[in-house]
Amino acid sequence: MIKYIDHFPDPVRHRFDKCEWFDSYGDADVIIHCKSGEISFPTHWGPLSLKTTLMGTEYYIKNNTILGVNSHCILVFNEDTHYASYVRPYERVESLTFNFGPIFLDSFHAYAGLNEQKLLDDPQICQADRVRFFEHVHSISPSISHHIMAIGKMTADFRLNYQRIEEEMSFLYESLLIEHTRMNRLVDTINAKRRSTREEIYRRVHIARDFIDSCYADPISLEQLSEIAYMSKHHLLRQFKLLFKMTPHQYLTLRRLKEAEHLLKTSHLKLNDICCDVGFEDRSSFTRLFKKHYKQTPAQFRLS
Known part of the structure; x- marks a missing residue:
């Protein structure tokens, strides 16, 4: 079963604990798709969830670490992770979260771990170990993006598209497992014995x-x-x-340049304001670094 929520819950009236979640949704998968301005939720329990946005940036706080999520990335929290979240003042966000319930997870992992004959012999088998995902922000893969966008569009008429959404949820989770496998291969490149x-x-x-x-x-x-x-x-x-x-400093510079590129394409902010908004200390260093990376000055890039 899938349940659909099109608004954020009241951050004051709810406890946001595990008991309240299962009292409200049971074992169902839950899609939360809503638009919001400034809002803040205290530290709370969560099921296994994939978080992204279709517009704007939503922030999560886990172990005193701030994690910003936008339409170009995803964040996965495992079941029983506790975290807070918020949307900044003066920002509009279209938030999209997929919460995977225990029945879906048990049946999916049982299917993934068995050969075709065993699946035919016992299609209801549901014994398998679940995956522990890496809890960090990472770029959204083409496959995951495809399924997220498909579900996001179909929620406009949730009842009519229920069966298709159910199928896409399965494909989305399968793509998430493929991405997790890729991350495991990256972990194996680290030079350590254990x-x-x-x-x-x-x-x-x-x-x-x-x-x-x-x-x-x-x-x-x-x-x-x-x-x-x-x-x-x-x-x-x-x-x-x-x-x-690349080094952390090089990564930081590239991150600032990419955000400047986005603002030059999508806003009418003055160049001095963009320079400050993305973290550069002065206009000259911003222009020099931007030209080195994009072969154009910010002003030329905006006009191109």
Whole structure:
């Protein structure tokens, strides 16, 4: 069963705990698709969920780490993760969250782990281990994007499209597992003997990267990142470059340039305002770095 919610719950009137969730939705999968301005939710329990937006940026706080999610990325939280969330003042967000219930997960993983003959012999079998996903923001793959957009459009008439949405939810989760497999291969490239060590390095380096993606407009130092990731500066620098093929400072500069590119294409803000909004300290360094990357000055890029 799938339940559909087209508005955020009242952040004051609800407890947002596990008991309240199962009292309200039981074992159902739940799609939350709503538009909102400024709103804030306290730390609360959640089921396994995939989070994205179709417009704007929604922020999540987990273990004092800020994670910004927009239409170009996704964030997965495992069941029993506790987190807070908010939408900033003066921003409009179209939020889209897919919550996967226990019946769906058990049946899907039972299917994924069996051969065709066993599935024919016992189609109701539902014993299998679930996957623990990496809880960090990552770029949205073409396959995941396709299924998200399809479901987002079909929720306009949820009852009419219910069966198709049910199918797309299955395909979406399958694509999520494929992406998880790709991440596991990336973990295996980390130079450490124990699998648990490789996973921990991967997790901590992504904490630093997620912080850059969410707070790129603020001054960010390597020392600050090392404290957030709980790694030494030299260890973080080396592992970050191995995973992302660039240093944290280079990643930060690129993140700011990409946001400037977006604002130049979609807004009428003055160049000085864009420079400040994306985190550059002065117009000259912004222009120089932008021209080096895009082969045009910001003014030329806007007119092209």
